Amino acid sequence: MxxxxxxxxxxxxxxxxxxxxxxDPILTGGNSGHASESGPPAETSTGTTADSDTTAGSTCASNDTCTTYDSDSGAVFVVPPDPxxxxxxxxxxxxxxxxxxxxxxxxxxxxxxxxxxxxxxxxxxxxxxxxxxxxxxxxxxxxxxxxxxxxxxxxxxxxxxxxxxxxxxxxxxxxxxxxxxxxxxPLCVPHCDPLLQDCPAGDSCQYAGVDFVCLEVVALPANQLFEGCGGDWYCAPGLSCVDSEAADECSSGPDGPGCCSPYCDLSAPTCPGLGQQCQPYYDPGQAPPGLENVGVCALP
Structure with a gap:
């Protein structure tokens, strides 16, 4: 997003x-807002204009664009609609x-x-x-x-x-x-699986309080494995911004004190960092349905 x-x-x-x-213009009805090329509105025999909305000092209907005519100066004014x-x-x-x-x-x-x-x-x-x-x-x-x-x-x-x-x-x-x-x-953003990273291009599956949803990677190019970060939205898809102590390979950087480390599957745990283990992302019994196997690689 x-x-x-x-x-x-x-x-x-x-x-x-x-x-x-x-x-592309949007047509909302009413007059075009342009002064007539044929001159000011025609006057009646009594010296007033045929439409009360085009007399000097008149006001126009709300939410409509119209013109006013000053009979003394001959000027035609465009009056925009009310906001x-x-x-x-x-x-x-x-x-x-x-x-x-x-x-x-x-x-x-x-x-x-x-x-x-x-x-x-x-x-x-x-x-x-x-x-x-x-x-x-x-x-x-x-x-x-x-x-x-x-x-x-x-x-x-x-x-x-x-x-x-x-x-x-x-x-x-x-x-x-x-x-x-x-x-x-407020937009409805789709749920996602951080192990699958099943989001549209340009988004990553990020933690959002309870569940994971597809959100924009803010900083591009996204930070890669073990690079510094200040939140999940800095890391490339498949990586979570964790404490820099989660891996000996973590490097500090201008984007924050954290470190981009991979999500992992608790049922088939593999991690790239020396000594890292696949740690449960959620506390016991707190994982939403379907996300029970989500973990993140970190040192024990």
């Missing part, structure tokens, strides 16, 4: 507002045709969460998607309850990931995934 639970969601290509590259109301990403409480998601440039904060229009024929979970403004978190082409994740900063393409939903106050995902709160964008 490109979103990291340990640092703000950051895209490598963060463009300034004046240099945004728009990939969308904040929303709840868990309950997806936006109006029909909108979804609660993140938009705008980094940094990601509560003001980034908004009701965003759902595009026609939106992409579904697991399908390729597009972020419509390079360097921004959104809008994107995913359906309601989905977020365009694992985004290539050069092309704006990614994959639609499922956002956690709220069931009686508890964030929920399906049985094959776990809810992770990614700085206001």
């Amino acid at each position: 490109r979103l990291s639970p340990r640092s703000p969601l950051v895209l490598a290509l963060a463009l300034a507002a004046c240099d945004l590259e728009i990939l 969308p109301a904040a929303c709840d990403v868990y309950s997806q409480d936006c109006p029909s045709g909108f979804k609660c998601t993140a938009e705008g440039p980094p940094p990601l904060d509560v003001d980034s969460i908004t009701c965003s229009p759902v595009v026609a024929d939106p992409d579904q979970a697991g399908e390729a998607c597009q972020v419509l403004v390079l360097g921004h978190y959104g809008p994107d082409t995913c359906d309601v309850g989905l977020f365009c994740d694992d985004v290539d900063p050069q092309t704006g393409t990614g994959t639609c990931a499922v956002m956690c939903h709220d069931n009686s106050g508890q964030p929920q995902c399906d049985a094959d995934s776990e809810c992770f709160g990614y700085h206001h964008i």
